[in-house]
Amino acid sequence: MASKAILPFFSFTIFLLLLPLLFHSVLAHSKDGKPSPFEYLQHLQGCHKGEHVKDLHKLKKYLHNYGYLSNYDNSKTHANDDDFDEFLESAIKTYQLNYHLKPTGTLDAKTVSKMMSPRCSVADIINGTTGMVSGKKRQGSKSVHRVSHYAFFPQEPKWPASKFDLTYAFLPGTRVDAIGPVGRAFQAWAANTHFRFTWIGDYVNSDIKISFESGDHGDGDPFDGTQLAHAFAPTDGRFHYDASWNWSVNVTAGSYHLETIALHEIGHLLGLHHSSVEGSIMYPSFKPGESKGLHADDVQGIKALYNF
Numbered sequence: 001m002a003s004k005a006i007l008p009f010f011s012f013t014i015f016l017l018l019l020p021l022l023f024h025s026v027l028a029h030s031k032d033g034k035p036s037p038f039e040y041l042q043h044l045q046g047c048h049k050g051e052h053v054k055d056l057h058k059l060k061k062y063l064h065n066y067g068y069l070s071n072y073d074n075s076k077t078h079a080n081d082d083d084f085d086e087f088l089e090s091a092i093k094t095y096q097l098n099y100h101l102k103p104t105g106t107l108d109a110k111t112v113s114k115m116m117s118p119r120c121s122v123a124d125i126i127n128g129t130t131g132m133v134s135g136k137k138r139q140g141s142k143s144v145h146r147v148s149h150y151a152f153f154p155q156e157p158k159w160p161a162s163k164f165d166l167t168y169a170f171l172p173g174t175r176v177d178a179i180g181p182v183g184r185a186f187q188a189w190a191a192n193t194h195f196r197f198t199w200i201g202d203y204v205n206s207d208i209k210i211s212f213e214s215g216d217h218g219d220g221d222p223f224d225g226t227q228l229a230h231a232f233a234p235t236d237g238r239f240h241y242d243a244s245w246n247w248s249v250n251v252t253a254g255s256y257h258l259e260t261i262a263l264h265e266i267g268h269l270l271g272l273h274h275s276s277v278e279g280s281i282m283y284p285s286f287k288p289g290e291s292k293g294l295h296a297d298d299v300q301g302i303k304a305l306y307n308f
């Protein structure tokens with residue numbers, strides 16, 4: 001008798017105990033039920049050197065992904081632990097400088113908010129070369145004054161002078177509504193360069209190959225849910241959108257603009273790296289519903305790379 005009365009009471013107590021867990025898991029998931037890949041960043045807001053906080057290793061992975069923790073030798077234990085050490089502080093400062101944030105070295109609200117913006121998955125720093133604030137060399141100045149502008153990939157890969165007539169093709173089966181926006185993006189670059197771009201049906205033999213991919217798609221740069229697209233430096237020619245986002249032909253709230261992202265990725269295909277000029281198309285992060293065109297910084301960059 002007694003056990004029968006206790007059982008409902010017991011279940012209710014367990015329910016009460018589980019309630020916060022349940023609530024937390026609802027909060028940590030977006031509307032479509034998928035876990036938010038940025039959730040950990042919000043919990044890390046405010047942390048600084050000397051602290052040991054759960055999930056800091058995810059922040060290290062994020063920064064490492066974009067080239068900010070290249071000093072970490074993966075064999076050292078610190079790369080995968082939750083210790084906020086001086087390497088992490090220094091990496092955050094570099095990130096903040098690249099994005100024109102105050103270089104505090106702590107994970108302040110503005111830094112978290114910038115990191116939560118979906119972005120291009122091409123690293124900001126490749127082999128220790130940061131495109132984003134390395135304007136000093138190009139300006140021919142020895143001063144510490146930072147000039148932010150366009151950048152090139154290390155070793156400045158580009159298409160040979162004879163190869164200005166480039167063909168592009170979509171992976172067979174690609175959503176047809178991408179053809180118009182991608183074509184307009186190529187025309188915008190053509191209008192500002194010596195390049196000509198021709199859409200062909202022959203995917204295998206085209207110079208530029210466009211497709212929608214998701215997750216790990218075999219090119220060594222899996223999409224992790226925080227990235228919109230990527231493209232490879234000359235003369236590779238591969239340009240991948242992450243199929244898991246809502247993409248739109250026209251500017252639409254809550255969706256990403258196919259043409260805007262194509263302008264950015266074509267910049268990579270032609271040899272531009274990321275720029276810290278926020279208005280430029282080569283700035284790495286994007287907001288939903290945002291549309292951008294080519295900026296003077298982008299046009300100056302491509303002119304400088306190809307000397308015209």
Ligand SMILES: *[C@@H]1O[C@H](CO)[C@@H](O)[C@H](O)[C@H]1NC(C)=O
Nearest residue numbers: 126127128153154155156233
């Ligand atoms: C980075 O440097 C390594 C070793 O010097 C080299 O093999 C690799 O191709 C470089 N990567 C890029 C993207 O320049």
Ligand SMILES: *[C@@H]1O[C@H](CO)[C@@H](O)[C@H](O)[C@H]1NC(C)=O
Nearest residue numbers: 030031032244245246254255
């Ligand atoms: C795409 O849009 C739908 C409907 O507007 C929305 O429910 C869903 O969360 C969006 N998905 C992504 C990945 O943004």
Ligand SMILES: *[C@@H]1O[C@H](CO)[C@@H](O)[C@H](O)[C@H]1NC(C)=O
Nearest residue numbers: 177180247248249250251252
């Ligand atoms: C985009 O806008 C244009 C011009 O307003 C319109 O003709 C077209 O149907 C729209 N496309 C989509 C997919 O909504």
Ligand SMILES: [Zn+2]
Nearest residue numbers: 120121122284
């Ligand atoms: Zn990019």
Ligand SMILES: [Zn+2]
Nearest residue numbers: 213219221240
């Ligand atoms: Zn890819």
